[in-house]
Amino acid sequence: MRKLLLVGAAAVTLVGLGAASATGQTPRNEAFRMLALFGDVLGIVEQAYVVPVDDKKLIEAALQGMMGALDPHSNYLPPAGFDELQERTSGAYSGVGLTIQAEGGLVKVISPMDGGPAARAGVNAGDVISSIEGQSAAGLTVSQVSEKLRGAVGTSVRVTFLRDGEEPREVTLTREVIKIESVTGRIEGEFAYLRVSTFNENTGRELGETIARLKAENPGIKGYVLDLRNNGGGLLDAAIAVSDAFLERGEIVSQRGRKADQIQRYGARPGDLTDGAPLVVLINYGSASASEIVAGALKDHQRATIVGLTSFGKGSVQTVIPLRNGADGALSITTARYFTPSGASIQKIGIEPDLEVSRSLAEARIVSRSNFIYSEAAYATALDASIGAERKGPHTPHEAPGEDWPEDKDYQLERAFDVLRAGGSLAQLAAAPEGIVVTPPGTALAAAEPEPGPDN
Known part of the structure; x- marks a missing residue:
């Protein structure tokens, strides 16, 4: 129903433009003048460009450019792209296992799919x-x-990747x-480890079964x-289901649209499902959208302790509107x-860990x-947070493993288990009673290294 209503709203807007143009209102006339200009430019390209052009590709590129000018997550999806989106949210697709996003003429990896080729x-x-x-790949969408x-x-x-500080x-x-097996889990001593790799149509059910x-x-x-x-996120319904699995009551999330009364x-x-057992949530800068x-x-309800690094900060809602039932994409x-x-x-700020x-x-x-810094705030066209707050700027994380920490051992996960061993709270971890064995805290980087200057 939501998609149908949005399509209807778009149709009403177009009718309104047509009616208003007859009254001579400048902004509406300007919109039609620019549409005519688009047709003129397309005609010139068809006639004057050095080699024959594909009109369909040009128009699709123009649509992608128009949507991309709004924010990094508004897109025109050609039919093949719309089909791919449907495959991904259904839990299976063919590829190399990457979630990607454009930024400043470059395409970055938001997250590699667990167990995939990448x-x-x-x-x-x-x-x-x-x-x-x-x-x-520079300049590609x-x-x-x-x-x-x-x-x-x-x-x-063959794909070449760039990473900070490396060739x-x-x-x-x-x-x-x-x-995509969105949920996996295992027993680790007296604790349970749950991994949610994406949020698709099966995630809520898989989480319940795994627990x-x-x-x-x-x-x-x-x-x-x-x-x-x-x-990197996924479906809103899946995020609600995962949150609900650990909560008894209360609000999970709200979404607020353009108008004051557009609040859900x-x-x-x-x-x-866990009977109120202590809970730690691990996040990093690759945790986005539904993860956030x-x-x-869980943080606001004081149901969990958050460990890791500040999340990506993608706090905007995208609605997919099929065009001609998907025949022309979406x-x-x-x-x-x-x-x-x-x-x-969440937008541009992310979730800060405890x-x-x-x-x-x-x-x-x-x-x-x-x-x-890899975050939503790095995008020049990112939607603002709307509440006046800003993401914490470049800084040295409070803690990291020492130089002698084994590469094959997950330091963040070990610290999460430390919190659980201390009863689930940081205060108890700081004053861990005798008999509770915790991982020796790593390098206290924030105290040992200066904050980076503006030119770093």
Whole structure:
């Protein structure tokens, strides 16, 4: 129903423009003059360009440019792109397993899919795609890069990635069917570890089934870690379902549109699947959108301790509007902002952790450098937060593992377990009673290193 109403609103707007133009109102006349100018330019290109042009490609590029001028997440999706979006939200698609986003003429990785070809090759959130098959990717749209990365199962594609402080790295990725198991879990001693890699149509059901399985394996679970790192988001309904699994009552998230009365609130239903057991949520700068809804709700309700790094800050709502039932693709257009239960905006700000911990010293250095901060706030066209607040600027994370920390051991996860061992709160962790074994805190970087200057 929501999509139908939005399509109807668009039609009314067009009719209004036509009626108003007869009255001579300048802004409306200007809109029609610019539409005529577009037709003139297209005609000149058809006649004068050095080689014949494809009108369809030109118009699709113009539509993508128009939507891209609004904000980084409003897009025109050609039919193939619309089909891909539907595949991704249904839980299976063919490709190399990357969620990507355009920024300043470059395409960056928001998150690699767990277990996919890109993740296995060591691709990280924030990596820049510099070339594909030896051809520069600079200036390409997300749709164009996505089209180049997709292909028949079993075929390969050479992709060069850039990362702060490292030489360009070319990897060969073999395309495969990406079957997204959005929720996985395991028992870790007396605790349970839950990994949510994306939010699709199956996530709520899979989470419930995973928690039930783990409780059957160990009825005495003393706490849970919910890992949302490098989870680039997905469906709002899935984010609500995941939040609801750990809450008994209260608001989960609200979304507020252009007008004051365009507010929708989503609340929890009775029934905490973990019976109120202590909970830690892991996030980082690759945690976006739906991940931030979950982390924000559980933090505001003091249901969980948040550990890791400040999340991405993608707090805007996109509505997908099919054009001619998808035959001409679709518009993905920003229609609202997300707010946590306390009224805090996620947009451009993100969710700050209660215990700020980087996974490695290299990651801590990336966060400390202004020109490599990877977040929504880095986009020149990003929608503002609307509440006057701003994201914390470049800074050195409070804690990181020491130089001798084993690379194959997850320091952020170990610190999350430390919080659970201390009963689930940072105050108890700071005054851990005798008998509670905790990981030795890593390097206190904030105290040991100066804040970066404006030119760093």
